[in-house]
Amino acid sequence: MAVLELVQIGEPVLREVAAAVGEDALAEPAFQEFLDDLVETMRAANGAGLAAPQVGVGKRVFCVEVRSNPRYPYKPDLDLRILVNPELRILTVERFSSYEGCLSVPDLRGRLPRAPEIEVSYLDRDGGPVLERMCGLSAGTFQHEQDHLDGILFVDRVEDTRTLTTWDGFERHHAAAYAAEARTLVERFGS
Numbered sequence: 001m002a003v004l005e006l007v008q009i010g011e012p013v014l015r016e017v018a019a020a021v022g023e024d025a026l027a028e029p030a031f032q033e034f035l036d037d038l039v040e041t042m043r044a045a046n047g048a049g050l051a052a053p054q055v056g057v058g059k060r061v062f063c064v065e066v067r068s069n070p071r072y073p074y075k076p077d078l079d080l081r082i083l084v085n086p087e088l089r090i091l092t093v094e095r096f097s098s099y100e101g102c103l104s105v106p107d108l109r110g111r112l113p114r115a116p117e118i119e120v121s122y123l124d125r126d127g128g129p130v131l132e133r134m135c136g137l138s139a140g141t142f143q144h145e146q147d148h149l150d151g152i153l154f155v156d157r158v159e160d161t162r163t164l165t166t167w168d169g170f171e172r173h174h175a176a177a178y179a180a181e182a183r184t185l186v187e188r189f190g191s
Contacts, residue, residue: 001033001040004055009105013053015151018060021084026127035082035125039063046071047103048078048141051148054104060085062145066138071101074182076191078138083130086122088146090115091133096185098140099178100154101167109170111163112154114140116189136189137182 007013025031034057042050042063048071051062066078095113102108118139121131134142144154158164165174 001036003044004037004041006041006045006054006103007056009153009155011056011104013056013058014104014148014153016053016058017151018051018053018058018149020060021123023127026084026123026125032125035061035063039065039080039082045103048072048075049145050103051145053148053151060149062086062148064138064141064145066141074179074186075137075141076186078141078191082125083120083122083145084125084127086120086142086146086149088142089119089121091117091119096136096140097181098137098144099163099170099174100140100144101170102144102154104148105153105155107166108155109165109167109174110155110158110161112157112159114143116140116185118142120146134191136185136191138191139189 038050046069048066048069049062049064052059061084063082064078065080066075094116096116097111098114099109099111116139117135119133120142124130
């Protein structure tokens, strides 16, 4: 496995709609190796998720995983998932205020609305169909990564640009309050 180079805001691939992965391509050893590298890159960067466009590959695939993540200590654990050609459906009109950052937008965080309940259908790395319901902060993670597949960055969804802050600013001024908000979501949804 290899750690891939992350592309950052300004790279065209981050603003393009990613292409679907064909069944033949999914079965290729080179693509399976890419999926391993995507996971390795996410883990090396302490990401909660990582989409293929973030490593310069315009394909509809992302991975998610949270295990005592130092970048997101308030996020509940989330088992590794690799989602190929995901389709996401919002299940409620309700929204919560998510304070997000992104590996492709270094040293910046901001508040944006996310749905607390979603359904996502996708193929796993072996081509098997999966349908899952996600709630709370974990639902926000899936929405963030799905946005990458459609050329959307979290900064596009920030409604009040006065909430934008550096990571250091977030830690000093907002982390404690947001951790309390996050705990409320986790208590409500369990994820």
